[in-house]
Amino acid sequence: MNAIVGVSLLVLTPLLPLLLAFPALRSRLPQPCYIALLPAFILLLALPQGASIDLPWLLLGSGLGIDSGVGRLLLAIAVLLWMVAAHLLHTAKDEPADDRVTSYYLLTLAGNLGTVLATDLVGFFTFSTLMGYGFYALLVVGGDEARWRAARTYLVVLIVADLMLFEAVLIAAAAAGGLHFEAVCQVVSQSTSPGLYLSMVLVGFALKAGIWPLHFWLLPLFRASRPAVALLLGAVPIATALLGLVRWLPLGEISLPMLGLIIMGAGVAAMLYAILAGVRQAQLKMLPAYAAIFATGVFTTAMGAGLGDPDAWNRYADFAYLLIVSLGLGVALLVVSIGWLQARPYSPAMPEKQAADSAPWFECWLGAIARWAVQMGVDTLPRLRAAWLAKVGALWQAARAWHRALDGGERFLQRWVCAVTLFLLLGIVVVFIA
């Protein structure tokens, strides 16, 4: 009985929010955002032991599972954060009520819970993609120009990252013959050339997590997002991408000291960057962004250490999961606190110009160089900008010219198709006779 209940709950955890995302299926339900979390909640309470299910008929042969330790902890935090986000969405006064928000919330929720429960690469990839597009929709809906622009950058990052991860899954499947995390990690760790797989996974998830220096999409998104979405930013794309790194990489099984050192270096740089930029940050709502960059820096450092010394990773791997959990919780706490502070009447409002001026020098180094150049009598930036614009213009012109040429080519073919066919036939006859 327990097994049947466990399996049903495992399937329902991502399935119920997915179904409720259709407005027709939730029209008579009160609070569908909370109801959608019920299977996950019951799963946490009713199932003290781990459970898993193999679904060989699903997709390319998939599965769902939860263990009694780390998996339960991740699921518990996900449920908690989504409940807080649902509350923020329902109580937001500055956003118009829109039924689409509920649909996108539920789609993203289904994807997020699915990634926590996935036991194989394709399952994780599928849920992560669903989550990514759902989150994009959540960002865009009812937004202004700034939010659209930030979301567009996120969408491009999402597509590129997904392409890289798709290639990584292909490489893993070709090498391992299976798609379960353990099987893939084992094969990759024994492979003589794991470089391509590792680099695809590292860059793909680093893009998705906004790990420094690939964090360019993160700051505008935090700046433009409403509180509920900012809270989810920590839990959804960032924490899930870090979870992906832990699950997809053969950490603790492979020893790559040089790569580990480089990654550690990047992690330390990310932490320094976050501290320096964060303390200079005058916009209160940007603090969670820098906190996230700092936390991903800490994680990257730990991951680099793990790649360099597998034994160390095996001893301290649980701390990586704790780090992911605390990242989600920390960002959530900051977002909620800042939202609460800003809602108070004495909260100082930061004028736009002042906010722009308060950015640290290393974030606006291009402007600093330009100002220095102007003082020195060298008008560098406008020239560079003009050259850049001219280049973009020329590229666009070239694209249009190609487009016209292709159009012309097609018109030619359509007009002369008979003649071309006859010519081809003649050529064939000549070749045959020769």
Add this chain to the structure above:
Amino acid sequence: MNWGAALPLFVLASSLLPGLVIFFLPEERVAIRSTLNLVGAALKLVLAGVMVWGIFHGSHFETRLPLLPGLDLLLRADPLSMLFVGLSSILWLVTTVYAIGYLEGSPNRSRFFGFFSLCVTATVGVALAGNLITFLLFYELLTLATYPLIVHRGTEVARRAGRTYLIYTVAGGTLLLIGTVWLYTLAGTLEFTPRGFLSTLDGASSTALVIIFVLLIAGLGVKAALIPLHGWLPQAMVAPAPVSALLHAVAVVKAGAFGIVRVIYDVYGIQFSATLGVTLPLAIVAAVTIIYGSMRALFQDDLKRRLAFSTVSQVAYIVLGITIVGPIAAVGGLVHLVHQGVMKITLFFCAGNLAETLGIHKVSEMNGVGRRMPWTMAAFTIAAFGMIGVPPLAGFISKWYLGLGALDAGQGWVIFILAGSSLLNAGYFLPILYAAWFKTPADAWPAERSFGRRETAWALLAPPLVTAFLTLAVGLLASAPFSPLQWARFITTLEYAE
């Protein structure tokens, strides 16, 4: 004639006979015409199901009628033919429902549905053809049956598109005929044989075989819209939406792609084709077509034209999968025959709904249309994501097997083609979805028709919802028994068996 010999004929007759009766029905006999159409389509689906079941359990279905001395009209059901028959039967039923709704109240419906039935008869004939001459006969019948459908509206643009279509396809048919005759003089047979009948041929020069291969592929490549033979397809999008669906998903381009598979597998044999060195150049043509079609789609504002260039790109996946020369990639190519059909028909149904309900023909007119027609745009969204290759939809499964097969066959360059194509697919589909779901709707639609509380007529809405569901189902349940993927694996196992 026993049951096994009669069944292929019954499958053909299930659309041919209703079609012939419909030609002579007066315009106002709507109920009889619709009943004949639907009964014929349903019967074909049931008979196709019986054949699939029989073949899976080892039965043989073959009809042989004397045609010329030494040449028979041969209809034979094998796993490959049933993949195409199954696809055509399912999608024909759905398209018939859609066409009945789409053409409600319009003139010349008896003529339209008569040719519509003939078109499907020809498609099933192409699928069941057991030799090259039977294939050729039905292939040409398909050309002739489709032409009146393209020019159905009778406008100058439609007539011009029809003329272009006819020139292209007749020229292609001529090349195919020359190749077939030449092949017959060399081999003395045209009967499709597992792993090809040319591999065992003695005394034929490889140059002649390569030239025949080029002739056959050029003839078939016209309908499959391989570049530079694709020019008719974007023009033919002036046809009514059910015809576009038929052209792009069920019949014409599929007949071309299917023919290429037949020639490579059952005329030359995959290993012999590779030995002749013809597979790599064809793979390169397919790869160029994939990228070219997607790049052209990027620039189109006309929705159906954008979808037409997308077809040019997507159908080439089938050819690419076969010409990579490996069992896994072949599964990807074969399964895409079905997957592309299901996804593309959904997109064309939705484009038809937008045109019929709101008068929307251009992407730039689609702002906010998701709020006005949420079900139609939900179906469009699923199909578009499927085309991009987003999991767990149909297109993901195709791309997965193509990519995995390319790695397995040591053709790593295909991965970059797939990645580039997915990026371009996202480039021309996502702006449509963004405009439809997130942009503010215009004050008024170009030509809105009211359907009460519903967003459009049921006969127009149900078909895209069914095919969108299929897009999800064939991806999500890809590993379930009797899925298109499992059937494609079954075919590949036979082709690559030692």
